[in-house]
Amino acid sequence: MRQVVLDTETTGINPQLGHRIIEIGCVELIDRKLTGNHYHVYINPERVVEQEAIDVHGITNEFLADKPLFADIAQEFLEYIKGSELVIHNAAFDVGFINYEFNLLVNKIPPVENYCGVLDTLAMAREKHPGQKNNLDALCKRYGINNSHRELHGALLDSEILADVYLLLSGGQTSLLLDKEKTDEGGAGGIRRLPGTRKPLPVLAANTEEAASHEKYLESLRKKSGQVIWDL
Structure with a gap:
């Protein structure tokens, strides 16, 4: 655009x-x-x-x-x-x-x-x-x-x-x-701008251990509040 x-x-x-x-x-x-x-x-x-x-x-x-x-x-x-x-x-x-x-x-x-x-x-x-x-x-x-x-x-x-x-x-x-x-x-709000030709940053997926740790944390939140935004 x-x-x-x-x-x-x-x-x-x-x-x-x-x-x-x-x-x-x-x-x-x-x-x-x-x-x-x-x-x-x-x-x-x-x-x-x-x-x-x-x-x-x-x-x-x-x-x-x-x-x-x-x-x-x-x-x-x-x-x-x-x-x-x-x-x-x-x-x-x-x-x-x-x-x-x-x-x-x-x-x-x-x-x-x-x-x-x-x-x-x-x-x-x-x-x-x-x-x-x-x-x-x-x-x-x-x-x-x-x-x-x-x-x-x-x-x-x-x-x-x-x-x-x-x-x-x-x-x-x-x-x-x-x-x-x-x-x-x-710059806006003190932010330094980067070149428009710069390659996109890589997206790194969580590994198995990290995903399990995250799910454990979510389960503790569910017990306290009944629902978390990730479930919506």
């Missing part, structure tokens, strides 16, 4: 007011493991980035001046995400911006939903933790994910953090780190 954890940064909050994407960050998960295959690009939005947005992500108009236009990266971006399930926090926001950008192209690209599935982790979090704060920072705190290096929003960094959040939110398994330089400092 291929999933792409995705985040964007933008010039403002509403594409219908002409706001544009200025950064896309994606990390790839295959069978719930990070592969190290990521996609990251800054984009010249051909318009001014509002100060309120700069205060959030720190990406200035001067920095974006020499970056490629969305039209220049649209095809490579589409090829990267095509056929995957996109994992996005507050998916309506990012998908709305991506579809707006696709529609602005001379050779328009159909909506992203035509190429990908979309999973909204905000909706997942609200269902699992109703009535609580479910933004990315709150979820990091709830699940013990170290995001102290996140002073400003950034699409690639937020995608990496969201990958950890998603794996814990959806099943308790954290992601597996490939990058040697990364340490426990950036």
Whole structure:
């Protein structure tokens, strides 16, 4: 199963007011493991980035001046995400911006939903933790994910953090780190990740003596409580 954890940064909050994407960050998960295959690009939005947005992500108009236009990266971006399930926090926001950008192209690209599935982790979090704060920072705190290096929003960094959040939110398994330089400092709950290509650990069956000892222990539990969970 291929999933792409995705985040964007933008010039403002509403594409219908002409706001544009200025950064896309994606990390790839295959069978719930990070592969190290990521996609990251800054984009010249051909318009001014509002100060309120700069205060959030720190990406200035001067920095974006020499970056490629969305039209220049649209095809490579589409090829990267095509056929995957996109994992996005507050998916309506990012998908709305991506579809707006696709529609602005001379050779328009159909909506992203035509190429990908979309999973909204905000909706997942609200269902699992109703009535609580479910933004990315709150979820990091709830699940013990170290995001102290996140002073400003950034699409690639937020995608990496969201990958950890998603794996814990959806099943308790954290992601597996490939990058040697990364340490426990950036991992979920201080867990060091292992390569996705690592062979599965062998499953060792109990020998006859161990099985007999286990059964003897279970019998003592049955006498005390009448039933044990292994019998259910």
